[in-house]
Amino acid sequence: MADLYPIRLTVNGESHQCHVSPRTTLAEFLREVLGLKGTHLGCEHGVCGACTVELNGRTVRGCLTLAVQADGAQVQTIEGLSRRGVIQDLQDAFVQHNALQCGFCTSGMLVTAKELVEQRPDASRAEVREWISGNYCRCTGYHAIVDAIVEVLAQRKARAVLPMEEI
């Protein structure tokens, strides 16, 4: 058994100090050490996107990132984003459009969608499709997911524009 390495990181606003094996992935660490089961493992080789989490504000594959690489980092998972309410509009839109069926891809899809709506507020429908192409969904055929994200983009834009018009 390889040596354990100490890491210190903040996950969903809570700081943790742990010792992990060098081969432990961030996704395994979140799931098995912290019990955050919302980060799912679909392929464990970086393709399906079900394990997508935020590391220092950018999305990463939880299965391709080692826990030791997250030393000193800020990590946000679906559980933390949900509790903070920052993706409530995306979550509501996913439910309203039935943009999830089995739900296994949904955590990763929402983390990716959050990055999109924050970084590409003017994204077109085609750009939404391209942005989420790193997240596989086997149930929906993607159409409803795209509808939900496009709707949130429009809602956020309307909210952002409104105060300006009032001025």
Next chain:
Amino acid sequence: MKRDIVDLEPAKEQTTPLAPVTEDPRYIGKSVPRGGIERLTQGLGQYIDDLELPRMAHAVYWRSPVAHARIVKVDAGRARGMPGVLLVADGHDVAKLCKPWVAVLGHLAGMKSAPQYALAMDRACWQGEPVVAVVAETRAQAEDALAHLEVELEELPAVIDIETALDAATPLIHPALGDNLCFTRSLDVGGVDEAFARADVVAETTFEFGRHTGVTLEPRCQIAHWSPAERRLTVHHSQQAPHMMQDLYARQFSLPASAVRVICKDVGGSFGIKVHAYPDDFATVAMSMMLGRPVKFVADRLESFTSDIHARHHRVKARIAAMTSGEILGFEIDDLTGIGPYSVFPRTSAIEGNQVVNLVGGPYKHKAYRARLNVVFQNKTPTCQYRAVGHPIACAVTEGLVDLAAQKLGMDALEIRRRNVIPDDAYPATGASGIKLEVLSHEACLERLREFMNYEALRAEQAALRQQGVYRGIGIAALIELTNPSAAFYGVGGARIASQDGATARLDPEGHVTVLVSVGEQGQGAEGVYAQVAADAVGVDIGQVRIVTGDTDVTPYGGGTWASRGAGIGGEAVLLACQALRENIVAVAAVILKRGREGLAVRRGNVVDTTGGEVVLPLHELGRIAYFRSDTLPADFTPELAVTRHYAQRDYPFIFTNGVQASYVEVDPDTGFVRLLKHWAVEDCGRVLNPMLVDEQMRGAIVQGIGGAMYEECLYDERGLMLNGSLVDYLVPMAHEMPDIAVTHVQTPTASSRLGAKGAGEAGTAGAPAAVMNAINDALAPFDAHVHSQPITPQKVLRALGKVD
């Protein structure tokens, strides 16, 4: 150059008004979002791998690395000494607990297969077959130990090519069977030779369909927990048919079924992949029995690719006979399919081919039909039923031939279909293959499609763009889909797979309704639809309905999810139970109110007087009295506020649905790349219980169909080794390459149930490959080129164009 996609959908949705099923309809037929899925958007689902039980151990499997081999020796000494290892077991160890099985069905005459064990005994027959189990305290420890297992193999000649599987020179996979033939069927309804002799045109070609698989995003997984003290087995399973698995575990381990509990809660995708009994399912149970501890198994992605069932590898030689008028006289097919070394337990691997024979020509009124089917064994991953079982093949063969005939006749693709579909007023009808069709709406669906996709404008755009060197194609596919099966599917063949389902509806003291249903939820929205039906049938708000599924200790007995039966069979059971509960509620109210039942009804959470509609007894008050103040009720009266009802569809072998799809594509003749521009679906699943959920079933299923038509294939080398067992190499559809999919509905309810709902889960997959293939061939028509081999890769397009070898 105009490159926009014509996008002119009719502004108004033309819904056929149907008589309501219940007195005060509020939810049935409405796009009600599924209740309870908020937790899945918050990462708070509980999939199998999320569950941790005390003292839970982890199983991994050493799988055959070759297609066919004799197992000479298993040396587990070093593996057993690895940290955390609890148990290493081989086929002989497991066979002491678990009996082998032979997966055949009595109604598939002459079908044969060989005994299969949970772990390979002396011989491994495909790459990926489980051979040795290693159980450790953690999955990582078990995987570490796996590397130290020493298995000596003697490689045997493998049967790979289906075309030569039956040749005398080909070795036999199971010598005791006498040949490599699992099942063969010939069907000749007569008149075929005459039809082809008098036809004005005959078109023929060979269709190929690539072996592919379901790729559920959550791999197959289970936790088996044998309690030595209770002598009871509990299996938490990512599965579609809990009672079927309860029965199989009981029989293979020689237990009474009452000693087995199967729990199926959140399932991360199923599509038929999770409706079969896999060897490692039984092996994991055996590990738990040997250890007396819970044992978890979660397949990794490579294991999924080589041990989940595959499907759809067919080679179909086919021809069609038609007259100048467009009249189709007949079809003839010769289907060859390879299913791996064993027929899969318990549904068998002959059903898919059998369905192709039954379904070719399904929408049409021709009389002549001849079909031949050979289902052969080979040393590849076993194949079995995957979403739309046989339909994508039958539909692509039929619709590909219809387009070839239309092309020869110079007839429009919609027009030739309009002239040949069985007319809407001709039902009930019998198709040429002998299938019984209760009531379908091909004519209405074709007409709806014409308006829905703005067909004439699209054709005009296609023609204009072709002048500019842009090659777009429009493909049409009419289809029928088998749903709501009776016992004719499996039960009559001896498989203990229930065609009936049950629901228990209970009024709880606070006036809410709990419904226990034997069909579960894998994401398709069954629980949501049941809540809609229950709320309307009892007369309460949908927020006051709770649906419980997926536990053999809790729900009535039933078949579960397969063959598009959840809404039509499970929904009907819910309706019957809830309508009976409503009657019982009225009876209790009459006693409490000391009046007759006449003029009383349940509406929106209250018992009301129907004359004026005024509330005479809220359900929470009725519940309070019934449950807590029985002393106030007459001595000879007992409230019955829990009711169980069952439903089996027994009027027809199957209730067929129909629909028509269209695909619009652009082919680049220089690169062979195909861009999917748009897809349309007109579907008729009878009464639509929830339009949004039906749309989403259609869309998801269409994209799975497109996957098989365009991208997905399990590629093997000549030794029978899978070449692309990862998500890097096996292509599944991604968001940016998929088109928007427009869906609309025609409603022709079945009279076999009160609800009138037919199935909706598979028709998308049935029709999409044919529509896309026909669209590509329409785009290639100026080059007189055709592609009938799926997946239709750029290479195959270029080959058809004569640009590559």
